[in-house]
Structure formats: structure tokens, C-alpha cells
Amino acid sequence: MPITANNPNRKTWIDTPTNTDFPIQNIPFGVFLTRDDVITIGTRIGDTAIDLGALHQLGYFEGIPLTDDIFLQDSLNDFISDGKKTWRLVRNRIAEIFDAKNNTLKKNKEHCKIVLFTLDEIEMQLPVTVGDYTDFYSSIEHATNVGTMFRDPDNALLPNWLHIPVGYHGRSSSIIPSGIPVHRPQGQKLINGTEKPIFGPSRLVDFELEMAFITTDANLLGEPIPIEEAEDYIFGLVLFNDWSARDIQKWEYVPLGPFLAKNFASSISPWIVTLDALEPYRVAGPKPIKEQLPYLQYEGDKSFDIHLEVAIQPEKAKETVVCRSNFKHMYWNMSQQLAHHTINGCPVNSGDMMGSGTISGPTPDSFGSMLELSWRGEKPVQLDEGGSRKFIEDNDTVIMRGHCEKDGVRIGFGEVSTKLLPIFKK
Template structure:
């Protein structure tokens, strides 16, 4: 499944009027999947269309959609659809677009709900979470900050997508509060570490890729196959406790500094919807090993922004960057993950790592924007080196072309730390 088709036609419109409004994230060319509920009702699968949600669980039950021989929208997650072959994903997307097409006209047998009248949930059961370190600008900044600025990148970075296994259990949907974590902290002049709440709570602006088609244990995959295995993408904020991280990360990498919370946006934008916005990875001076070389354009031109609002304050945009800066595309990250024979499963989530551009206004973490807190941000009279309790962080992302393909928002607010155990 690749290339452009009728679902990408920029002239196509929907009978749902808000889907045709200029600047909407969710035109008929997008059709991202999510999971929602009304009041205390069961979780249902839907697609965003303008300001509305089309209830796919109801459409499937009524026989208006048949993605597979057995139901796939009745389980409260997208996993059943994601586990189907990619051709089924494409056929389902085309069938949903046909139901919403302006030429078909409004239909009384479809259930449409306002997005602001429902509660969004995790769209997928996440089987495993792996976080990468795929932005050269970000890796260079961190290396310059904590090691030698003249040799900021470690020798392996230009050859291998660096990553670590995170915690799927604390991946949460946008709108979930994030409690300030406890951890071991040791200052440079401290004789011993202490247990306490992090004082350097940070954000990481990332793109998350969701695996649909699984792979078998013991079987490596090519970059081209990895691209076809990816069902779709979400915005991702991998919250980080920098003072905990600096004490624990040697020799095995991040652990508790990243395990306490990862937020994703509620809508999965399908890989097929992003097809018109594919771009090449950045130019390389160091050749990759053959198994990592791209056979096509696997990066995406996705504009990304970070807004921060102090408690009771107005959100301010503190960064504008683009996913095209990723040195290793999601398909390369996935191919490397499986090269040892690691089995990849439906619902696996791969975070890109912090996405940063070439200057302070395009950095994807406060660590970089404030240079480890030494040059705080001005949020309208309130200064921030790192996040304080009550601060709200919102990530936004979209592709801009003949139509806008948006991700919605990925948002979280910082809650006070829990009491320390006795």
C-alpha cells in the first residue's frame, strides 16, 4: 500500500460542513482513528471529521462497514484493525471516505457526535514502548552540554539509531495529568544521593509510530517492509526528570527519569493519510550500513509546535520545528529494532526522541531551550528553566499543503509529587 489515491484528492469535500472549513485538522483527506466514550458508556472506535466523530463501532454493527470477516471495531481499541493486512487498512479508509463524501450526501444511518461532547481514551493497547534518539540537532546539543562540544556526538550515533526500552504501562492519552516523579538525585557537590521530587522536569517533543503488522521472532526486516508495517503516527511527549536522569543513566541509559509518564495525542493519523507529505531524511556525510539505507522518502514534512502555560496563564508558543529534521526515519528505527530478531508486535509504540531544529526557537526540550536551566524562558513575566506544578504543556502538529492534515493536540498538566514512602 503506497502512493496517492482517491482518498488524497484535495478537491474532495465532505457533507460534514466543519470538515471543509479552512484550517481544520480533520478534513476528509485525513480521517484519523481514535477511541471515545459518552458519559459512562463503553469505549467505541471513531474517526475525526471536522468538529465531529463518526462512530465506526455503530457503523460496523449496522453493516455499513466491513473491514474484516469478523468485527474489528467492537473491542474498544484499534488493535484488531491494526493487526489486519495493510490492504485492509486502505480499503477501510476508502470505505469511510465514501460514507462521508459530499457527493454521497448526508446519511441518517450514521452516528455523528461532537468531539467536545465525548471523552477520548487511549486509541491502542500499547504492547511495548521504545524511545529513540533520532534528531542530530538534539543529540549534538546534549553532547555539547554535558560532554565535549567539539565531539558532541558519540562515535556510534551516525551509524546506529540509538534507543532504549521504556514503559508501556505509563503511556497515557492527552489530557491526563502528569504527577511530578520522585527519584534519586545527587548534586555535583553532594556526598550521597537523596530521594525527592525532581526539580528539573522537562518535555520532549516527539513523533510516535505505531506498529500494525507484526514481525516474527528471529526474522529481521528491511526498511521498506518496516515502512509498510507502520499503521500510523501520534504526537508524543516523553516527560523527563533531568536531575534523576543525570545520576542514573550511566552505564545502562535512562530508567526512572523516563518511566513515570509518556503522553500521546488521541488521534492516530494513518501512514496513508501522510503519503503526500513524504520527504527524504537529511543529507548524510557518513554512509549507513546497507540494512538501514532508504529505498524512498520515509521522513515527513510535519510542522510541530510546543505551547506552555503557567497555572492560570495564557499558553505561549515556545518552539516551532519540523519532523523532517529526524536523521533516522521511523522505518529505519523499526528496521534496526528488529535486526537482532526482536519480534515486533501490533500496538508497539516507537518514539522518535526529541525533535529539534537548528536554533533555540526550534528546540524540542526545555533542556535545550534554556541550556540546562541557565537561560530561562520568559512566559509573559513568568520565567521557566524547567516545569513547575500547574504548568500545562501542549504539543501541536500538522502537514500543510493542498489540504491540512492535523494531529490535534497532545496535552498534559503537571501535578504535585506524591508523598514519599516511609
């Protein structure tokens, strides 16, 4: 089925700012609370939020096999379970409804009043109930930087890294949407040269610039997903800030991996941009340095050219962009990650989330964490306003943005913006 929603020449009758992340070619999916305190699934064109629950009740999705309440839910999980064909039908239909040449909804002022919202009339929620969240470690630049800093510059990559899309399980319960602030975590830390840990606030709170993909129901217990089918099970992507406490991490992570250093918060952008919408931005990924096992070998372009940036905004000051990276740098792509994740028969369900790992690029200004940007704190990062930073300070807001651009069409993710509050006090 063609993705007619991606037609680059389509204009919309919705008033749309130039250079918006959300032209009519995007049509992302999210969940929001409306001015009437109703939770609904919606989309966004320009700065207009569209209530898909209401649109469906008014009959605009006639002919598409959807249950009556599919959009009147507090998560996208059930809609995502409907599968890729349905997502495509719905996205194509939304493009038609809001096409500049179609005035059926446009001329119906009653319907418009029910369906359309300005952004200040809604409150974005988590788009999915995340059953399981996995975080990968798939940027060779990031893995090399970390290995260089903490192990051996001559053997920065561990022996398994070029063979395995290394990943580990994360905590679903602390995944939060953009806008929810996070307290600086407390925990155990070992001061260098001592043997007894101390307890207190983490002094090395960091962001990690990541993207995450959301899956649909993919397989049953025991069944691997072949790599050539993997993209059928990917609904879309969000920006992802994998908050990290480096001092807690260093003391706790051997031998079972990071735990409290990560699970205090993971922030995502609230609009899921579909894999369909990203179709025009496919690019070839990095060439494998070592031969990969057959179950990880793929054909075609499986990477995506998504420009990413991270800004730090101190309290009452202007923000400074501290990192510019790109999703295309990932050494292991999403298809490889999903094929690997299920090669042992691990079941993947609707609403599961898989993070890319920190997306560092090849140049020092493209590193995706303060750990790398400040090189363990040795090179503080200068901000335009508010001093310099080795790590994130109380009341700083970290903002991540991402977009693709080609042939005059820009498909963006909006932002994930999270303020770091001081430690929690009862």
C-alpha cells in the same frame, strides 16, 4: 490499491471548521467512550466524532472483510493486525460515506443520531494497548546539543551515533492519552559536589517533543524486517511528550540508561494519523554524514514534513509557544529505525510504539526540550504570561501540536496536552 481517501478536492457534508486538523482527507483512528458509556473505535471529521462500531453494525462497511466486533473494542490492536490493505479499504470507504456528493448516511437521520457525536459527548482513550514501547534518539541536533552541554562541544556526538539509530526500551504502563495530568516525580538526585544522593521531588521536570509511530504485527522471533518493507508495518503516528526528570536521569542513567527519569509518564495525542494520510507530505531526509551499513540504506523519500510546536500554559494564564520544530529534521527515519530494531530478530507486534526521540531543529527556537531551550537553565525562556521558565513548574500545562500542509490541504494531529501536578500525596 490507490489511497482515494487522500483526494485533495473532496468536500464533505459534515460541517467542518476552516483550518481544522481533521478535514475529510485525514480520517485518523482513535478510541473513545460515548455519551452512552460505550467504548468504540472511531474517526473524526472537523469537530464531529464518528462511531465506527455503529457504522459497521449499520452495514456501511459491507464488502470489506472485517469481523463484526472489529470496531467495538477498547483498542485498535486487532484492527491494526488486519493489515495495511484493510486500513486503506476502510479509510477509502469512510471518505465515500462522508463525501459531499453522497447523501446515503446524511439523509438517514436515525443513523446519523447513532453514529455522530460532538466532541463534548465523547472522552478520548488510549488508542492502542502498547505491548512494547521503544524510544529512539534520532535527531542529530538534539544529540549534538546534549553532547555539547554534558560532554565535549568538539566531540558532541558519540562514536556510534552516526552508525546506529540509537534507541532503548521504555515503559508501556505509563503511556497516557492527552488530558491525563501527571504528578511531579520524586526520586534520588545527587547535588553537584556531593557524594551522597538525596531524596525529593525532581526540580528539573522537562518535556521532550517527539512523534511516535504505531506498528502492526511485523515479524516472528528471529526474522529481520528488510528496510524496503518497513513502511508496510507502520499504521500511523501520534504526537508524543516524553516527560523527563533531568536530575533523576543524571544520577541514575550510567551504565544502563534512563529509567525512573522517564517512566513516570509519556503522553500521546489520541488520534492516530495514518501513514497513508501523510503520503502527500513525504520529503527527502538529511543526507548521511557517514556511510551507513547496507541494512540501513534506503531509496526514496522516507521523511515527512510535519510542523510541530510546543506551548506552555501556566495556571490561569495564556499559553506561550516556546518551540517550533519539524519532524523532517530527524536524521534517522522510521524505516531505518524499524529495520535496525529487528535486524537481530526482535519481534514487533500490533500496537507497539516507537518514539522518535526529541525533535530539535537547527535554530535555538526549534529545540525540543526545556533542557536545550533554556540551555541547562542558563537562559530562562520568557513566557507572554506567567513569568519565565527554566523547566516545567507545578500546574503548568504543556501542549504539543503538529500538522502538515500542502496544496490547500492540512492534515493535523490535534494536540497532546498534559498538566504537571505537584508531587503525589496520599
